[in-house]
Structures are given as structure tokens and as C-alpha cells.
Amino acid sequence: MTPLWTSDEVARALSPVAMSGPFEATGVTFDSRAVGPGDIFFALAGESTDGHVFVADALARGAAAAVISRDVPDAVGNVVRVADTMAALVDLGRAGRARSTARIASVTGSVGKTSTKDALRAMLSAQAPTSASTASFNNHVGVPISLARLPREARYGVFEIGMNHPGEIEPLARQVEAHVGIVTNVEPAHIGHMGSEEAIADEKACLFAGMREGAVAVLNRDNRHYERLVRHARNFGVSRIVGFGRNETADARLVACRLQDSGSDVQALIHGRRIEYRLGAAGEHWVLNSIAALAVAEALGADIVAAAASLAEVKASPGRGARRRLAFGSGTIELLDESYNANPASVRAMLAVLARTEPAPGGRRLLVLGDMRELGEQADAYHAGLAQAVAASGAARVFLCGPHMAALWHELAAAQKGVHRPDSEALAREVATALRAGDVLAIKGSLGSKMKVIVDAVLAASGGEAGL
Numbered sequence: 001m002t003p004l005w006t007s008d009e010v011a012r013a014l015s016p017v018a019m020s021g022p023f024e025a026t027g028v029t030f031d032s033r034a035v036g037p038g039d040i041f042f043a044l045a046g047e048s049t050d051g052h053v054f055v056a057d058a059l060a061r062g063a064a065a066a067v068i069s070r071d072v073p074d075a076v077g078n079v080v081r082v083a084d085t086m087a088a089l090v091d092l093g094r095a096g097r098a099r100s101t102a103r104i105a106s107v108t109g110s111v112g113k114t115s116t117k118d119a120l121r122a123m124l125s126a127q128a129p130t131s132a133s134t135a136s137f138n139n140h141v142g143v144p145i146s147l148a149r150l151p152r153e154a155r156y157g158v159f160e161i162g163m164n165h166p167g168e169i170e171p172l173a174r175q176v177e178a179h180v181g182i183v184t185n186v187e188p189a190h191i192g193h194m195g196s197e198e199a200i201a202d203e204k205a206c207l208f209a210g211m212r213e214g215a216v217a218v219l220n221r222d223n224r225h226y227e228r229l230v231r232h233a234r235n236f237g238v239s240r241i242v243g244f245g246r247n248e249t250a251d252a253r254l255v256a257c258r259l260q261d262s263g264s265d266v267q268a269l270i271h272g273r274r275i276e277y278r279l280g281a282a283g284e285h286w287v288l289n290s291i292a293a294l295a296v297a298e299a300l301g302a303d304i305v306a307a308a309a310s311l312a313e314v315k316a317s318p319g320r321g322a323r324r325r326l327a328f329g330s331g332t333i334e335l336l337d338e339s340y341n342a343n344p345a346s347v348r349a350m351l352a353v354l355a356r357t358e359p360a361p362g363g364r365r366l367l368v369l370g371d372m373r374e375l376g377e378q379a380d381a382y383h384a385g386l387a388q389a390v391a392a393s394g395a396a397r398v399f400l401c402g403p404h405m406a407a408l409w410h411e412l413a414a415a416q417k418g419v420h421r422p423d424s425e426a427l428a429r430e431v432a433t434a435l436r437a438g439d440v441l442a443i444k445g446s447l448g449s450k451m452k453v454i455v456d457a458v459l460a461a462s463g464g465e466a467g468l
């Protein structure tokens, strides 16, 4: 197999101060826990620890080389000494991008980035060698590492780009140099750092900076900031705009769908061509993500009929809507695990899924919500604003935790009120003891709200996986 990187290529890309070798690398990582044989290990300065601490161990575990910026006396193996390891990672990412002949897509948006990226990975990898960002590797480290991992033989590459603060997207977009860029949507996520939805839209549009010739922008036709994004895309020199959504003028248009617990049957018109497919992930939000992904696949030059067929295999991932059936008492419970993230748009999407999920006989719908973080001064209003959607979800009891959820608590109908607690730890046991066989339980909150504590308590109280 051709190596991902040879030491000669690394030398050209990084212009190191000093270097030992030769070596051939099959992977690139900065994560000391994940480093394995053949990896290039980048010793990055983390928030709490400096990666240099792990260099000796990484080499002992078979890393092909370690990229360092200061001496590591006990290191045995190949080292690449540079002035700045973070800058060196960006250089390797750029070199990975520069040598690639793949068709490249970049994905940003307030919600649905990872879901859309993973749908694209499923579609494209069935057609040709494809490389896509791992998990949500979408920041100043995740993007260059994903580019550095792009195999030279890849025909398609899909890269997620995220932001928490203004100015973060453009430099990452310029590294990716995509042919096709998609903004899944613009919603109030991280609005605390961004100020307004318009500011979020303006930031997302920086995805279109530095794209390759003939660039295509795929935009959500149903989003209230569509026109604004079109203007930005044109200003960045994008040559073709593709709209997706329910809107009748959308180029990739959702015509009809039948939503079920286990997925959806979808009819779409993609540039006038009727496509029907089964989607393996539940919820209308997933249907729209799949239409978006089809629009991107078309723009990349993939076969859209085959791409649509691949969507049957696409499932929501753990913490992002993955469903689990757990043995419980004399029966089972169904767990909708959305513990990874939350903002108003994704909570509403989840509530719509909960409303359509039928409990087993004797069971109820139970809802657990933790604070949605980073919503700024309007945070309480965004939390209280969920009341109607919570009522419509059909939840028999609602368990809330976190200071902002107090605002929602006051809006709930008395019949739905379970308890409100300051944090997920205080709530976990109460949720677990409230459960009974037949229940459907949905758990959602921002990562910082630590809702996984409650997922774990539920798992511990259950008799384990029962299979769907």
C-alpha cells in the first residue's frame, strides 16, 4: 500500500529545523490515547497538557515519527523538529490538500453538519475511495488533521467546518479549498458569542472563501437567511448556487416523505429528476439533511441514484438521535439518546421525533432536557420558547436540569411537570427511578450540561441492550 506520507514529503511540507528518518506513515494524530503504529504524532499544546509529554510513549507505541518543537530527552524514534507544531500541522494539511485530485466538499451550518457529512460519506464511499472528517473534527485542529489524513488516492473528500466565534470559518475554508460548499442552515447556536442570527449567517458564508474554480454553493432554500447567503456566495465568486429544501423553487426539493420510528421513505426532485429512497435515520430534520447531501453529491459529480440507495444504511449516531432498546423490568424501554448537543433547532427536531414515537403498551413518553449553552443574553427566552413544542411532543412527564431550564419549567403545564434540578447529576437517579417498561425516553442537552450522566444512569438501571 502507498503510505499516506513519506519522510521526504513531510520534509518538503514542513521545512523542519531538524529531522530523523526515513519513515513511512499511514496516519496522522495529535491524540496520545489514539496513537498507533505508523502514525505521525503531532505534539500540540493542549488546554491542560502539552503533547510533548506523550512523545516518548507515542514512539514506543510504534508512531512513525513525532513532530515536536522542543527536546524530548527520553524519546526513541523518529522526530521532526519544527518551530511551531500547530503551524506544522496546518502545513501538512495544506500539502495533503494540494496533492489531492479528489472532488472536495466542505460542510458548515448551525446544526446538522456531522449528520450531513456522515450521509455524504456513506453515499460517496459506496462509489469511489472517499475520505471524510472523523466525528466533529471541525475546528482549527480538526480541519488540518482531516486534510493531512486525506489519502492521495481519494476521489472524494468531505470536511466539516465549525465555529464558536467570529472569524473562525474563513481560514479553515481557505485550507479546504472545496469545490462544493454547503451551509446546512442558520439558527441561533453559539449566538452568545455571535450577537445575532445575521452575524451567524455572515460568518457561515465565509465557507465560500478560497474555493476552487467553478465553485458550487449548496444552500438551504427554506432558511430565512437564504438570500443573504446567496449574496455572500456570489461575492466570494461562487459560480453556481443550488438550493435545497421544501420550497418549490429548490433545485433539490423534498416532495413528500413518510416518517416512521425507524427511518423515512422519501420522494425528492433533484434538478428535476425524481428520486425515491429509504432513509435509515428518523425525523424530518434527517430527511432534509439527506436532500442536502444529495444536492452536494450531485454537485460533486456522483451518481445520485446510487447515492440515494446508500441512504438506507445511514443511521443517527450515539448522542445524536441514536435509538436503543433496553431491557427494563418485564419489558423494554426505548432510549432516544441526544445527549451530545442541543440548541433550539435541534431540540425542536428531537421533540418532533418524540411526538411520532409510540410507546409500547403501558409505557409513556418521558422527556429529559438540560440547558442549551452559549445562547447569550436571550438564553432564558430561547428556553421558555420551547414550551409549545414540549407540549406538542406528547411527553407525559418532563425532567429538566440546569439554570436556564428554569425558564422553561415555569412555562410547562402542571400535568407535564416532573422535576427541575440544578444539574444532570442531581436529576439522574430521579429519571432512572421514574422509568417503567414500555416507556420512550428522550434525553437532550448541550455537551456542557453533561446529559450523558443521565444516559449512563438509565443504562445502569436497565437490563442492557435488547436490540431494536
Ligand SMILES: Nc1ncnc2c1ncn2[C@@H]1O[C@H](COP(=O)(O)OP(=O)(O)O)[C@@H](O)[C@H]1O
Pocket: 109, 110, 111, 112, 113, 114, 115, 116, 136, 184, 185, 285, 286, 288, 289, 319, 320, 321, 338, 341, 345, 346, 347, 349
Ligand atoms: N437539519 C437539522 N435540523 C435540526 N436538528 C438537526 C438537524 N440535523 C441534525 N440535527 C440534530 O442536531 C444535533 C446535532 O447534529 P449534528 O449533525 O451532530 O450537528 P453539528 O455537527 O452541526 O453539531 C443532533 O441531535 C441531531 O439530531
Ligand SMILES: [Mg+2]
Pocket: 113, 114, 135, 136, 138, 160
Ligand atoms: Mg458536528
